[in-house]
Amino acid sequence: MVADTQPQSPPQFETVDELLAFVEEMDAGELSRWIDSTDRAILRLLMDRVVAIINNKGGVLKTSIATNLAGQLAAAGTRVLLLDLDRQGNCAQDLGYGTDARDDKGLGIVQAVLGSTALLPIRNVRPNLDVVPGGKHLDNLRALLTAQRSQSRHAAADALVIPLAHIARDYEVILLDCPPGEPIVQEVAVGVARWLLVPVRSDASSRAGMSEVAERVETVREVNPDVELLGVLLTGTSQSATRIHERVYARVREDLGPDAYIFKSRIRYAEAAASDSRERGELAHELEKVVSTQPAWYEAMRSGQPVERLAGSASSLAGDYAALAQEFVQTLLEAESEGAADDEGASAGEDDSANDSVNEGAEAIDQDDSGDHRKQDSTSGGGESATVDGRASGEGQGVVA
Secondary structure (H helix, E strand, O other): OHHHHOOOOOOOOOOHHHHHHHHHHOOHHHHOOOOOHHHHHHHHHHHOOEEEEOOOOOOOOHHHHHHHHHHHHHHOOOOEEEEEOOOOOOHHHHHOOOOOOOOOOOHHHHHHHHOOOOOOOEEEEEOOEEEEOOOHHHHHHHHHHHHHHOOOOOHHHHOOHHHHHOOHHHOOEEEEEOOOOOHHHHHHHHHHOOEEEEEEOOOHHHHHHHHHHHHHHHHHOOOOOOOEEEEEEEEEEOOOOHHHHHHHHHHHHHHHOOOOOEEEEEEEOOHHHHHHHHHHOOOHHHHHHHHHHOOOHHHHHHHOOOOOOOOOOHHHHHHHHHHHHHHHHHHHHHHHHHHHHHOOOOOOHHHHHHHHHHHHHHHHHHHHOOOHHHOOOOOHHHOOOOEEOOEEOOOOOOOOO
């Protein structure tokens, strides 16, 4: 029994593998008795590809970005875990697993935070894509974390470190879909994330929500000093609205500093396609394939039979997400390279296979999706040759042409 193997005094660990072996052998509910802040810092080394998609403002397409980015990466062969931290649980609608008996509506996350169980994903929601579902049970998470804070002020930031450590090495990328207006749950996400992807619209309120994310970062900085901004992504706008784009980019840099990376990719406003996608439980690139097989409108009229017409804008929306996926991979790898160069004595050998797989995923996305709908104009994010946040983004890098 586990009780027979529990140490009588806090163990000392020399390597990440040694600590992880201890984590895997122990019941999650007992780990908190033996793992201290130093050990949690070691466990966070396993989570160097945890990306929180976060903005304190709702309506900026966080969930759609999380699910479609996860689907694009998985389709390209990258092993992805998507963790839904939103009580609305809309990842279930986007991915179509809402009727699956394994959808526990967030109960597994609450139990993991309590320390009674490790995270248990729904396997193979798509090939290479597993999901830890969110939902109504996350209503209990805020009260639980508030109570735990009376014992430790970093309870929220540390809440998912051990549960996620159990399974982190099974994946190459882990995406967190974060709720708006839930500071303590956002703290959970930022506390375990290595990178932040912040979607914004052109309105002032979403930029204010972006600034509030910076407050979460400062809250967890003591226990998670390595969390960084991966980039800001403009959403819900016309691709041709270059004047609006430039104004938003300028204001983002005013808020976050001139070195803040802004994705050249943008996610357009395509309400009909987004509605069809969610209603059918299909991602944009999956809906695009269905749309491509439907008869032309005039053929449907000639038949005299009512025919459901799906939004033709699915192709353009799928192209936006394909472009984002490729730029995401390139930006992530470049950010990791910069971090390795800054960290003297860091060894990149251990992660070479993961880098190769993720890089191959970017190439697969590039080869899989083709057509004019994927071309990005040169005004996006300041131009293809712009250098933002010290990351070169020349021709062929970060933009799917």
